[in-house]
Amino acid sequence: MRLLAPAFKFHFKGGRRTMILSVLSSPALVSGLMVVRAKNPVHSVLFPILVFCDTSGLLILLGLDFSAMISPVVHIGAIAVSFLFVVMMFNIQIAEIHEEVLRYLPVSGIIGLIFWWEMFFILDNETIPLLPTHRNTTSLRYTVYAGKVRSWTNLETLGNLLYTYYSVWFLVSSLILLVAMIGAIVLTMHRTTKVKRQDVFRRNALDSRRTIISRRGMTIPKKRYFSSAAGGSSDNYKEIFKKYLLESEYRDFPGLRDHIDKLLAFLEPREILYMVRTFPRDFSMLGILSPQDIRAIIIAHSRKQWKPPKKGND
Amino acid sequence: MFSETDPIKYFTFSMIISILGIRGILLNRRNILIMSMPIESMLLAVNLNFLVFSVSLDDMMGQSFASLVPTVAAAESAIGLAIFVITFRVRGTIAVESINCIQG
Numbered sequence: 308m309r310l311l312a313p314a315f316k317f318h319f320k321g322g323r324r325t326m327i328l329s330v331l332s333s334p335a336l337v338s339g340l341m342v343v344r345a346k347n348p349v350h351s352v353l354f355p356i357l358v359f360c361d362t363s364g365l366l367i368l369l370g371l372d373f374s375a376m377i378s379p380v381v382h383i384g385a386i387a388v389s390f391l392f393v394v395m396m397f398n399i400q401i402a403e404i405h406e407e408v409l410r411y412l413p414v415s416g417i418i419g420l421i422f423w424w425e426m427f428f429i430l431d432n433e434t435i436p437l438l439p440t441h442r443n444t445t446s447l448r449y450t451v452y453a454g455k456v457r458s459w460t461n462l463e464t465l466g467n468l469l470y471t472y473y474s475v476w477f478l479v480s481s482l483i484l485l486v487a488m489i490g491a492i493v494l495t496m497h498r499t500t501k502v503k504r505q506d507v508f509r510r511n512a513l514d515s516r517r518t519i520i521s522r523r524g525m526t527i528p529k530k531r532y533f534s535s536a537a538g539g540s541s542d543n544y545k546e547i548f549k550k551y552l553l554e555s556e557y558r559d560f561p562g563l564r565d566h567i568d569k570l571l572a573f574l575e576p577r578e579i580l581y582m583v584r585t586f587p588r589d590f591s592m593l594g595i596l597s598p599q600d601i602r603a604i605i606i607a608h609s610r611k612q613w614k615p616p617k618k619g620n621d
Numbered sequence: 622m623f624s625e626t627d628p629i630k631y632f633t634f635s636m637i638i639s640i641l642g643i644r645g646i647l648l649n650r651r652n653i654l655i656m657s658m659p660i661e662s663m664l665l666a667v668n669l670n671f672l673v674f675s676v677s678l679d680d681m682m683g684q685s686f687a688s689l690v691p692t693v694a695a696a697e698s699a700i701g702l703a704i705f706v707i708t709f710r711v712r713g714t715i716a717v718e719s720i721n722c723i724q725g
Contacts, residue, residue, distance in 0.1 A: 328630055336638070358665065394654065426636060480689050480693075484695070
């Protein structure tokens with residue numbers, strides 16, 4: 308009993324502020340312990356939220372109202388919510404306490420003891436209230452005279468510095484946030500996420516006359532070809548159609564100009580147009596194929612029966 | 622401001638939170654998500670430290686810097702979580718034992 312007597316001499320001095328400080332800091336210390344030892348991963352995200360709330364209360368106690376309001380917004384609203392998103396997104400199983408935690412206890416215990424030992428260099432032994440060596444010394448008092456002359460709010464004092472003299476810090480912090488945002492997006496962007504991109508080479512191979520636009524007149528010249536006012540009749544329909552083809556948007560098709568007489572000899576104009584629109588690159592084949600084959604291909608393709616020829620036949 | 626409580630109490634609180642954060646990192650080998658939460662707790666403790674001494678020493682430098690520390694904390698947690706997400710996507714597990722397989 309005599310050894311425990313100094314501990315029982317501890318009496319509560321110092322009024323309401325100390326009581327609020329103790330009430331606020333105790334759950335925070337317990338939560339700091341429980342973060343690691345919680346079985347449910349959601350619980351181990353909720354415990355730091357408790358720490359953040361208690362820190363905000365402590366900041367109010369210090370009189371820093373702005374920091375007390377900003378700190379939950381940043382810490383709880385951004386950081387803890389992000390952690391909760393990740394915990395919910397990945398089905399982290401409820402884990403048992405790992406049996407191998409004692410494996411790391413020697414090294415981490417030594418590091419912890421070093422920190423604990425360093426703590427006693429900084430703290431004065433006499434001002435820690437719960438140790439049995441506590442004596443009746445006065446606490447540090449500091450009279451803030453500036454507050455008696457004209458009192459600024461916390462926001463005003465911060466703004467007085469942060470936007471004028473240290474504005475570079477402010478802008479650099481915005482750059483840090485920009486880098487974080489871009490980094491998070493770039494890191495997690497997946498090819499299978501719905502980002503519509505265009506493969507230019509594939510598009511060019513499929514439909515080159517729409518992909519590559521020649522600069523020399525993109526539209527069909529607006530001329531009347533077939534009306535009777537322009538000199539058209541049912542007799543010279545094929546000549547007029549040939550003139551139309553050579554001036555239309557299909558005029559640069561490879562092979563159209565060379566073979567157009569041959570085509571017009573045995574194909575109807577609408578068949579020529581059909582062939583131009585469906586096989587835009589195959590005019591060089593006209594020198595190889597016979598007319599009956601071309602007509603058969605067009606008819607079969609228009610009836611959706613056409614199959615591409617097997618390799619090895621030609 | 623400090624007529625009743627002294628800054629030593631706030632400072633011990635902040636230091637204990639910081640040490641508990643270090644302990645959380647060291648003693649936790651379950652998964653890397655739980656390992657990165659005490660880091661945020663440590664950053665909060667350091668922030669509180671800055672603010673306590675700024676009030677105690679009547680100096681605005683502490684508060685100016687303490688408004689930038691949560692910025693860095695949020696940025697670092699965002700990128701850390703992004704790395705965690707792609708690690709989980711690639712490996713399918715979040716065990717920490719074989720985390721050195723992603724080297725190179």
